[in-house]
Structure formats: C-alpha cells, structure tokens
Amino acid sequence: MANTKSAAKRARQTQRRALRNRQVLSRIRTLGKRAGNANPQIGDISAFISAIDQAAKRGIIHRNAAIRRKARLGRVRATAAK
Numbered sequence: 001m002a003n004t005k006s007a008a009k010r011a012r013q014t015q016r017r018a019l020r021n022r023q024v025l026s027r028i029r030t031l032g033k034r035a036g037n038a039n040p041q042i043g044d045i046s047a048f049i050s051a052i053d054q055a056a057k058r059g060i061i062h063r064n065a066a067i068r069r070k071a072r073l074g075r076v077r078a079t080a081a082k
Contacts, residue, residue, distance in 0.1 A: 021060050024051070025060065025061070028048070028052060031048040035073055045077070049073075052070060
C-alpha cells in the first residue's frame with residue numbers, strides 16, 4: 001500500500017496504463033493472426049500495420065519490434081504468394 005497521496009496516485013495511473021497497454025497488445029495479436037491468414041480480408045493487413053505503428057508511436061512496443069513485426073508479415077505474405 002502506498003504511503004503518500006502521490007504514490008497512491010502513481011499506483012492508480014500505473015494500473016490504468018497497464019490495462020490500456022494490455023488491450024492494445026491483445027488487439028495487435030488478434031490483427032496479426034487475421035493478417036497472417038492464407039486469405040485475409042481487405043483491411044486486415046492495413047489495420048494490423050496501423051495498430052503496430054500507433055503502438056510504437058505511443059511507446060507500448062519498441063520501434064524496432066514494430067519494424068520487425070511488419071517485416072515478418074511481409075515475408076509471410078511473399079512466401080504465401082509464391
């Protein structure tokens with residue numbers, strides 16, 4: 001338990017941010033599965049890339065991790081097209 005008002009506030013903020021970050025990461029994983037399917041819907045790939053870029057911009061995932069995930073998707077799509 002926090003000993004000061006400011007520490008209690010920081011704990012509340014941390015909980016809210018952790019929940020928000022978890023939701024974003026869950027959405028990215030879901031969109032990644034949809035975009036990596038054999039035949040994704042029209043907007044699945046663009047929605048996945050957009051969600052990754054937003055998460056990287058907000059600092060939820062590292063910038064290099066975002067680049068890596070997009071590159072892997074491109075590799076999977078190129079392999080599936082052959």
